[in-house]
Amino acid sequence: MSPLTSKGFGKPGSYLRDKASGSTGSRGSYAGGGGRRRGRSGRFSNNDHLNPSDDGSPRKPYLWLTILIILSIAITTMWAREADTGPLHTVRTAVQTVTTPLEAAGTWVTAPARNFFNWIGDLGVSRSQLQALVEQNDELRARVVELEELRLLDDRLTALMSVAPTGTAEADVLPATITGLPSSSYEKVIVLNRGTRDGVGLAMPVIASQGLVGVTIEVGPNYSKVRLITDQSSGVAALVQRGRDLGTVQGSLSGELNLNFIPIDAGVEVGDTVLTSGLGGIYPKGLVIGEVVRIADDHNTLYMPLTVRSMVNFDRLEEVLILLNAPPSTADLPEPELQAIGVGD
């Protein structure tokens, strides 16, 4: 019998028919039935809350349960074993090609409400915080002037020495709009409105004006999914700008970034800027990841327990840039390396 045929589910009105025919059941047959009923064999069963259906056929919930559990496990195994072009991956791409516009519609429709709640949240900024921000702004203005001078100097020297700059300068940059927010509590993955039709591929870095955002992990014709650096599956090869110490920035379920593998005797301090190191083959060197905000007081470890805060406000991101050909190229990266940075399964 087909699992969802109207016969299997019974027919409307059978509850009333049961009552009219003097059925001894205290519950309606819609609800799966309780009490004693006559089964197919014509005998009454004490386990009828599990067995009978409206037409008297056995419902066999344990049989269905067993079959579907086995099927679920088989699907999970198949998914883990098959390649990106396998049937399950193809089905997922097809499903997501259909659902992505719906997701985008939801994000668009609810944007005013989200902006309103964000605005309410901002009302809580205190006078002292405001004063601190004003001071910081003055300081940053001075830094901008200073850095602009340095940038002009760098441009001149680069031209003179004909040295190709690292980072994003060599990459083709594609602007993209965020059309979907994380759809599950356990993953921090956003959806962009650019896909293979725009030249987007797997494992391409995504940045915002404040720094690194994440990497593309799934690409369809009209969409791409980006795993944020704050996702617990994400890992970025990193470099502390001041001390040049190398480590790995790892996301977490809470959204905090942890900087791992920095030796305990390294001179990292709160406020140090953390950049991508260019190692690992995905992210180009020199992209801003964030700054060190906390050093846990634990002397019993080999590595410093460091917490990094990204400058990017992931809750309010609207537009990002995809680095299409960021050096070094990632097209030929082996599967284990892709998995190490959270790309692929």
Next chain:
Amino acid sequence: MGRFTTTTISLLAALLLQVVFGPPLTILGVTPNFLMVAVIIIAFVRGSKEGTIVGFIAGLLFDLVGTTVVGPMALALTLTGFVAGILKEQIFATGWVLPVSVLGIASLASEGIYLVMITALGVPMSFFAALATRALPGALYAMLIAVVCFPIMTKFLGKGTDVEINTMKSLR
């Protein structure tokens, strides 16, 4: 409308809500799981067999619109649909307070099974931290959704059933 039609419509409506409104309704990192709520209510109204089948389909759809491994939520909701159906058949009482409470427990169990599965499959996360910061708030969120959805869905799914009659009585 027949049972197959109403069940299918309920499932599609839950999928639409999940895709369109699930992500924007995320609160403190917890995204509502409309599909799970629908499975548990369908299991309450229709019993364990339908709960099991609908749970499998809903879980598979949830996995397909997500980005992690396909299959764990199908398993979690299959078990949840079955258990919710059994619970309903064994302990159901009048009113909606008990069903909504049972729904909270069932959704916590479902999140727990899902967590066990994805942790076992190598998704790096602390099981107990995820249980405390995602599964537990997720179950409370599901109960909140159920307070609104339970009367509507029971009325839609099972006109004339004991579940629908008791729910409507308790709301009057």
